Amino acid sequence: MVESPCVACCRLSSDKFCVGCYRHITEIVDWNKRTDLENSAILQMVAQRKIQAEQAGLLNADTAVPTTAITQAEWQAAKTAARMK
Numbered sequence: 336m337v338e339s340p341c342v343a344c345c346r347l348s349s350d351k352f353c354v355g356c357y358r359h360i361t362e363i364v365d366w367n368k369r370t371d372l373e374n375s376a377i378l379q380m381v382a383q384r385k386i387q388a389e390q391a392g393l394l395n396a397d398t399a400v401p402t403t404a405i406t407q408a409e410w411q412a413a414k415t416a417a418r419m420k
Contacts, residue, residue, distance in 0.1 A: 337374035339366050340381055346402035351409070354402050357384040360413045363405075 341363075344355020351360045362377045369377075 337371045337378065339374075340378060345405055347405055347409070348402055352384065353405075354388075357381040357388070360405065360409060361416055364410065364413045365417045 340356040340358065342355040344353060346354050347360060348354055352358070353360070353363060356363075358377060358381055362380075366374065
């Protein structure tokens with residue numbers, strides 16, 4: 336089983352990417368229902384996003400992007416979208 340990269344931060348950028356684990360909200364929902372292959376592919380994208388954020392200086396507190404907590408509505412919309420795939 337591929338472990339979730341969650342770091343219990345759960346703050347979304349305006350693009351709906353978590354600034355803690357670098358997953359898009361659609362990648363966060365139903366993590367435990369995905370196959371190991373699917374989750375491994377997500378982790379590869381997560382690694383790329385983290386590198387891009389580091390290079391852009393987005394991990395620096397002075398240049399960090401504004402974030403919001405995941406709302407119930409966002410969570411439900413993402414779950415619905417995941418089920419429609």
